[in-house]
Amino acid sequence: MRSINDETITDVALEQMSGTSDPRFKLIMEAAVRHLHAFAREVNLTPEEWLEGIRFFTAVGQECTSYRQEFVLLSDVLGLSALVGLLNDKSGTGFHSDSSLLGPFYRENSPHFELGESIATKTHGREIALYGHVLDSNGRGIPQASIQIWQTDEEGDYDMQKAEAAEMDLRGTFDTDSEGRYYLRSVLPAGYSIPMDGPVGNLIRAQKRHGLRPSHIHYLLGAPGYRELVTALYIDGDPHIGSDTVFGVTDSLVVKPTEQDPASPFPNLPGIRYDFTLSFAGKDQASGRVGADPSQITRVAQRAGRAT
Ligand code: BEZ
Ligand code: FE
Numbered sequence: 239m240r241s242i243n244d245e246t247i248t249d250v251a252l253e254q255m256s257g258t259s260d261p262r263f264k265l266i267m268e269a270a271v272r273h274l275h276a277f278a279r280e281v282n283l284t285p286e287e288w289l290e291g292i293r294f295f296t297a298v299g300q301e302c303t304s305y306r307q308e309f310v311l312l313s314d315v316l317g318l319s320a321l322v323g324l325l326n327d328k329s330g331t332g333f334h335s336d337s338s339l340l341g342p343f344y345r346e347n348s349p350h351f352e353l354g355e356s357i358a359t360k361t362h363g364r365e366i367a368l369y370g371h372v373l374d375s376n377g378r379g380i381p382q383a384s385i386q387i388w389q390t391d392e393e394g395d396y397d398m399q400k401a402e403a404a405e406m407d408l409r410g411t412f413d414t415d416s417e418g419r420y421y422l423r424s425v426l427p428a429g430y431s432i433p434m435d436g437p438v439g440n441l442i443r444a445q446k447r448h449g450l451r452p453s454h455i456h457y458l459l460g461a462p463g464y465r466e467l468v469t470a471l472y473i474d475g476d477p478h479i480g481s482d483t484v485f486g487v488t489d490s491l492v493v494k495p496t497e498q499d500p501a502s503p504f505p506n507l508p509g510i511r512y513d514f515t516l517s518f519a520g521k522d523q524a525s526g527r528v529g530a531d532p533s534q535i536t537r538v539a540q541r542a543g544r545a546t
Pocket of ligand 1: 311314339340341342343432433451484
């Protein structure tokens with residue numbers, strides 16, 4: 239029997255877990271325990287602070303529903319989601335566009351539209367055209383690539399945040415044409431505050447942060463044989479472009495809508511032209527999503543809960 243004190247406890251705990259059969263799970267849990275113990279030692283965590291942390295995580299879990307993912311939001315505001323995305327970016331094969339956050343407002347099975355149609359089916363606003371190509375790392379257009387798009391309305395609200403949360407608007411799925419082109423219409427989105435009425439909002443206020451995201455449009459692109467790209471385009475000139483609460487903005491993703499573009503499929507509309515590049519999929523690299531549809535997370539979590 240080994241004597242347990244504040245120095246030996248880490249090794250004792252690691253030793254007890256050493257029989258874990260899945261090597262990746264073992265690595266992750268060992269590192270988690272080592273870093274958690276180091277954190278407690280570094281700040282000399284008190285029992286009351288420990289309990290406050292437990293209360294906080296409990297509240298975060300209690301806030302989660304099929305339409306709201308407070309844990310993803312927490313990961314976002316701590317910079318963890320952006321970091322995991324950036325690490326995943328480095329694993330791509332060949333050049334690809336920069337990624338950005340999936341965020342908590344992604345939904346699966348958004349309505350399918352034909353090229354040229356508008357995703358603003360219930361909302362009015364300043365109409366814009368979104369167009370460009372989906373390319374491979376060699377600059378060739380990818381035919382029939384799938385593009386999912388979602389965004390806020392002019393008030394900065396997603397459909398999921400409205401009273402009729404089950405009804406979809408300002409989101410849709412398109413397929414590129416035979417040359418990898420896409421073109422569609424929408425309305426200019428507004429920047430918005432992340433949900434501030436839960437525990438993550440309390441954290442943001444305690445840290446004296448503004449809790450805002452600059453105006454943006456989300457894209458999730460994929461095609462067989464290519465690595466999925468989760469990204470977003472940020473509208474130049476938004477006052478919060480340099481201080482995004484969730485660290486999603488990078489220079490290459492900032493766009494300035496053109497007032498008129500003779501080469502646009504909609505030459506009389508303001509437009510955002512952007513060519514996205516997908517890298518080839520390596521082994522086990524199909525998904526680049528740091529997140530998921532909240533309803534899927536809730537469902538899987540419930541199944542996991544029942545299994546234990
Ligand atoms: C979003 O862009 O939808 C988002 C990302 C992180 C936190 C909140 C919202
Ligand atoms: Fe967003």
